[in-house]
Amino acid sequence: MASQEGINQDQTVDAGIDDKLQTHDMAGTLARLKECSLFYEIIEKAGLHGALGRSGLYTLFAPSNAAIGNHPPGDPLQYLERHMLSGAMRSEDLRGLQSVKTTAGTTLPVSLHGTAIHIGSATVQRADVPCTNGVLHVVSASLTDTAR
Numbered sequence: 001m002a003s004q005e006g007i008n009q010d011q012t013v014d015a016g017i018d019d020k021l022q023t024h025d026m027a028g029t030l031a032r033l034k035e036c037s038l039f040y041e042i043i044e045k046a047g048l049h050g051a052l053g054r055s056g057l058y059t060l061f062a063p064s065n066a067a068i069g070n071h072p073p074g075d076p077l078q079y080l081e082r083h084m085l086s087g088a089m090r091s092e093d094l095r096g097l098q099s100v101k102t103t104a105g106t107t108l109p110v111s112l113h114g115t116a117i118h119i120g121s122a123t124v125q126r127a128d129v130p131c132t133n134g135v136l137h138v139v140s141a142s143l144t145d146t147a148r
Helices: 015-021 026-032 034-045 049-053 076-081 091-095
Strands: 058-063 084-086 099-101 107-113 116-119 122-131 134-139
Touching: 026 034, 026 049, 026 058, 026 122, 026 134, 034 049, 034 058, 034 076, 049 076, 058 122, 091 116, 091 122
Parallel strands: 058 134
Antiparallel strands: 058 084, 099 107, 107 116, 116 122, 122 134
16 A cells, blocks of 8 residues: 555645646647737737747746727737747846847837836736746737837
């Protein structure tokens, strides 16, 4: 008989709680964010799910549903790349920068207004959502109009 030492058979973990505690890649995390469902839908319809699941560390500025509204992007891959950075940048990292360069090669200004972080004209509404391949921030506007 195998040793049961250190195991309390009376302790159970609710599967729902365990699922909430798991960290997913950017695609899996984005799929769970209701406030970014339109952005996720754009990624899915274009077959770009794999771009959010690739290895390495990335930062994704995911536009909220209100930011996208009724104006879907022209080129979904370019749209995604204008919202993504190489390397994982948490909010404390962003606070020390004046600009960031997207994977599309565009430069976005970073500024602070009080405690709020602004990427171009977008405000970070929800910061530091952890992903297995980086970090995700929900932003108030699409970043396609704020690039230099």
